[in-house]
Amino acid sequence: MSRILTDDLPFDLTVPVAIVGGGAAGLCAALAAREAGADLVVFERDALPQGSTALSAGLIPAAGTAAQRAAGIADGVAAFAADIQAKAHGAADPVVMRAVTEGAGPAVDWLSERHGLAFTVVADFSYPGHSARRMHGLASRSGAELIDRLRAAAEAAGVDIVTGAHVTALVATPAGRVRGLVVSRPDGSEERIGCDALVLACNGYGGNRALVAEHIPALKDALYFGHPGNQGDAVIWGRALGAELRQMSGHQGHGSVAHPHGILVTWAVIMEGGFQIDAAGGRFWNEASGYSEAALAVLGRPGGIAFDIFDDRIAGIARQFEDFRRAEAAGAVLQAESSDELANRLSIPRQVIRATLESVADLKRRRATDGFGRDWAGVPDLAPPYRAVKVTGALFHTQGGLAVDGSARVLRPGGEALPNLFAAGGAAVGVSGPEASGYLSGNGLLTAVVLGRIAGGEAARLASAQP
Template structure:
């Protein structure tokens, strides 16, 4: 259980200028930035190797105005990206924070490429829902595992120590809220205490804490959790104990297309490029184009909490660039047939109803019409044989609410003051997705992980590099 102990002073066996809790994308980016600023850094990770929620993601980071976009002939800007975020989240996020992360993420991507060798490129063959430009950047395999491995290798090359198999359970802080150090537990039960100059919380949100999920996201309280089980809300609990402000704790990313029971993420391009979802009766049940986050709850409301994503070979050709989809095909869970009726047999759904659904979708596309759920089919290509389907369920990926931070990712108190030496990034900080699932724009998680991670590392690194009297 995460605890904060109030003390006037405490002696630690050793101290590190900058300590980071969590070795996901947010923590490792923060570590690289702090090290570059001249600080000695220790990253503490509860797992045996750095993975976190990053490894479970598609590893795609949205960024506007990058040289990768320009090379692909894509026009974009931080202002356009900010408008997309605010439109999707109903103007609920803090406008200054949205402007900050959309301004900082492009330079952060190019910094990771230039200084640390991450081979980014932009996805230029389809547009993610809610984005006005093609701005998703990823590494060659388009996987989160690839991204976290590249960041780990960069951290090791920079001489950053990553202490694994170490679960932080306690913080010690003085009366002003200054964190003096941390207590950690190893798998064999042994403990250590580490003093810190600056502390960066990069240990994500509370998606693995069923009690907090039931409190803040009741619609997904029984859903598959597709994040890291270590995301127990420690950062939020520590921050609140120190008097920190939190915001939008109900904000989260769901996903309506996780292969069942394989547990493999199926790219939402299967839908945005012209596919659709049906329940076990072969019927469509919602406007799939609203977004994959809010679609999680829609799928879970269907019989058995299951659905099928239906698409065709043209769309499959697009999503094969993602390692997850290639794994799904290798496992044999992507069903294929030459007619809707034959596909229905493979799916074990009523063939007549699925054929009617195919026909209705084809009609809507031909007429460029909007259906009864509100989905606009104008300009959407019709499906052509061979057809594909994959059985899916809805899942909770990660929470988006968290601690309120300033433009250097420093944690703020409830009255707006800055806590002396505490920073939050990634899922530990309040993101830019508003108060519920409908505000999540594709890539918002890694957007704040990388943008705020770099800002936190830069600020913490500079502070310990400057004499206290300066």
């Protein structure tokens, strides 16, 4: 159980910078701290650093990058910030938003040029809410590849990553200065590690059912599709130290998780002209709103399930994502040569499927907006063979967390920074506001990578100033 200790017992070892968590946020923090000349240790509870990053599509939104210029994409920080704020209904934390939108492009270029992560832009479709094509990913378009490459870069930089190291307590003074941490090892032993600066990069609280029920009650019983280690340690420690928690109801959901296979199906199958139906065969919402909102929309249907309907052309686009290829290999993606075969495979009356397909085709021909508010102008029609995936909704990760300033320092309610505590990624407040509908594609890795880089550099500078 996460706890704060105020004892004055000695430490087994002291390091200038300690980082809790070996996901994208922690590894970017480590790379930046190492670059700033600090000695540091990353403490990762699992046997191999993966975290929520490995479960994601591995895409980082950024504006003004070398990869965008190479693809002929014009974009800028102002447009990026406007898109985030529009999706968040004006509720995105302005300080964090400025830090991450200004820092994203340099961070992606830094990882590419200095550490060899060959990012390219997803240039063949647009994610909902983004006015430019700015999603950057590695070749497989998978979070697993991203975390593997970040780990390799950290190891090449001489970063010490201690795995099987579960941080169970922080040691702090009554004034809130962190003196160190307690690490539990798989054999039951404990180590006390002192530090001059601490970066919390241990994600959010999506795996803590009690905290989800408290802050996101609508999803308390939903499938959790994040890392089980996301137990809210950062917010529990931060609150005990007197930190402010912000926008704790904010989260990313997803309404396209193959059921029962548990594999993410890219939202490109929807945005390229597909749609969702429920078990009765009818559409039920504006799918172009975004995949985060889709979680509650799908969970609200009978049985909490729906079907993604698309075609062979769209499947070809989706295959650039490793998760989609996995879904196909697992048999989650059904194929039908006609509408009648599609109906049979989904156990839905033929006339219902025909009517739904014809209705969508008519909307596309007329370039019309339907009764749910989805604009079909310029969206290609579907053609057999059709594809379908049975999906459910899920909670992916939380977006609320510790209040931070532009230097990723954790703040008290009045705006004063705690003496030596930093937070990044899911541990810190994100830029999605308090609702699922505020989540813009990529917001999770955006704050992980950019705040991680900022936190690592600032923690190194603070540690170097210590006597």
